[in-house]
Amino acid sequence: MPTRAPAAPPPARTARELREAAAATHRRSRTDSDVNPLREGLRLERVPDPCAFVLFGATGDLAHRKVIPAIYQLWRTNLLPAEFSLVAVARRPYTNESFAAEVRASVEKYSRVQPIDEGAWAELAKRIVYQQLDFADDAAFDRLSTRLDELDKGCGTAGNRLFYLATQPSQVTEIVRQMGRAGLDHEMRGGGWRRVIVEKPFGRDYDSARLLNHEVNKVFRESQVYRIDHYLGKETVRNLLVFRFGNGIFEPVWNRSYIDHVQITMAESIGVEGRGAFYEETGATRDILQNHLLQLMTLVAMEPPSSFQADALRDQKLAVLRAVCTPTAEEIRREIVRGQYGPGWVAGEPADGYRQEPEVDPESETETYVAGRFTIDDWRWSGVPFYLRAGKRMPKRATEIAIQFKEVPLRLFRDSAGDPAPNVLAMRIQPDEGIMLRFAAKVPGLGLDVRTVNMDFAYDSSFVVDSPDAYETLILDALLGDASLFTRADEVEAAWSIVTPIINSWAEVPAPHFPDYAAGSWGPEGADHLIERDGRRWRRI
């Protein structure tokens, strides 16, 4: 007996029909799955699950300046679930109320939106719980675990916990070990995720980074670990990905055939701001080069990822770091420059030298400036130098990525009054976030004079809307389980494998005549020689 085959849907014919058919299938599957179909098209297609945000180091500077104001801002804009608790953990004694009162003052001071929304704050304050805890005290972690279980029942936080380690780096290993011992890392079968945000620095060198990763991964799986580099949450950094992969016109020229070199600058006008002891142990290379500068370089140099899934993105960044040539001792001597600021003037004010700063050794050899020439050995970038520099007490605060294109092959306008400079595409990350393209234009008149002009896109004049703070972006991402903007263990280790030989080499050789640049200048002469040897010069920012 013949059977009737089930009726097949009519075949889609045009590309548009195919897209619509795919969209319809997608919609159907969304309705059938555990995705809320009413969320489609709203500000967030997913919202964070009910959860407890457990903040270690809750009385510290980072928590008060950045983390808690970011939580308040997310709460104020209805981006956190109603079933939410902020569990503040630190050594000092507080009650829930006294801690909430203290952080309110911080929110008033540091929130990017003023004045404080009383209604929103009152609701958030109800969800703040303080837990006194000594990191070395086993019983205290057990009490924390019990309290979190109670919150799951009383506040509906459903066993989901995001731990934020806003503590001294030296305390991370101990806290993680204690969390493991108390079972705070255990995810439950019926739901109840556990994630941990770890602040930089992720180690002091390659070996210590590996050890730290090992210790953290003994307790948490890598997919539970969110290593935060707040630079990656900045709007312009994220826009770099949109700029490169959302526009068709740049990617074809984004390679060694058209680009002469790349400069990445991160200049700070401030000194160590009372953190002398910390900086003595760190220096510009560990503090900035190993993470911020190398991360920016990976975003400029990476191949297009197959998707914006966290691992697809991070795989491409890792590939860049692995392709960076590890400098030999001779290359370090020739191509990496360190410096330290002496007394000078910044913005019309006298500034002490680094060695005069509090908590700094008067004979300190810690570098407050680092510049280097790096190369990436792959097909796209072979032969294109990346000049990276970072320093304190520079004339101004500025972070910028500048792509300098090659000169035109034939100078047709060599007789004109001004020789056109090569094209530059500069992405300003701070301040005045935006993108500038420099190109040549004819000066109006009868002659054929050529002049360089800038086409300037400024974020704040095109989108007069406040950008979220990087911490808001990153905390929300972590609550949603999106790790794309966080650094993976292998990325951290790859970055240290580039930087560690530099640090080790410097440790063996006394610092040159420190201090070697005046506060308020653009760094030591050696940095100028570094780039001028290649016939290039640092951009005037």
Add this chain to the structure above:
Amino acid sequence: MAQDLTGPRPVANSIPEVEGQLGKLWARAAVVRAEAAKAEVALIAAQAEAAARAAASLAAARATSDSGGLHVAARTSVLNLVVLAGDEATAASCAATIEATAGRHASRSLILTATDHDGPSGLEARVEALAETTPNGRTETGAEMIRVTAHGETGLHLASIIVPLLVHDLPVALWWPADPPFGSHRAQRLLPIADRLIVDGSGWSGNGLELLAHLATVARERRLVVVDWALLRQARWREALASVYDLPDLRPHLGAVRRIEVTFAAAEPDDVSGTTNVVRPLYHVAWLASRLDMSVVSPLQRTTDGRHVATLRQSGHEVEVVLAPATSDLSAGSTVRVDIASRLRGAELVGRATATDQRVDVSILDNGHERVRRTYAVPQLNEVDLLGQAVEEGASDPVSVDALATAGRLLGVD
């Protein structure tokens, strides 16, 4: 609020004159801003502790100066905004809204009114330049506003005025603040100019449904991006309603909806004359139906008791739709309450949302008992917010497209 840089308003009586005035205005604006900046610098410099800031301002002035004047930057171009105001009062109101959004709105706005159709032909245009200092005070964003009054027969040919005044190669948004005359000769000429149509269905005359059906047809046939403020206004309801169904145990109820009832503020008891605008209540239903894969079984009909009813189908079961009038302090046509009743495995739930000017309350009633309650502090959008959102939406929003198409189907538009 943007600063008007124009001084005495120049008046032009032809398109070339308008273009000429625009050039002069920006040149003059640069001088005005430079003088203002110099005055500010002088004031700041008088305070010893602020000398550094003064120096920075001077440096910024120098950096942006080509010939002694501050550069007033036109913002990175966004779009042309064309407003078909209808009358002078509406034009003034729209101009005020545009001015308040100068930092966000279109590069160029044209506000058109047509008067005295039987009088002599001609046009009268006022050209204004608006600039607003951005929050960090370092750069400025600029916008142009051209207010055109067309007299006599010229008013019948507005498209011929608009096209030469558009900034080239930018999208055109057509804002029709009053009842759009869909199907008219004027609409036939103007709609092809537009890439985006901005309307406010909640302000339309009568119950608004006839125009809404036209709008759905226009959106479909012309492939226009339609931004209806009536739908934008409901975003806060949608966020709140969606949030309660984020809870995993409630989510399956979205596939078992049996009744959607939207209660609206009637202009008169029971809306006896049927003149209350019900566009907003209908949009609630259309949004839910489009998100929850519902098809229309029987379109919307008005009953003798002032309600509107329809029937939808969702995966094998019917869904009753009711738009019910109620006496309320809210303005006529406002949504008073949205109820989503569902039945799944013996559990009967009602998702309920209500709102005030400043907040939305949402709850889940489980067999009559309140199971979840949440309050969202989300103020109503004002006209400035609405215009800002309407011009900033990057592209066609698929959820709005679906909602409008479903509204059309609920009104019998195939």
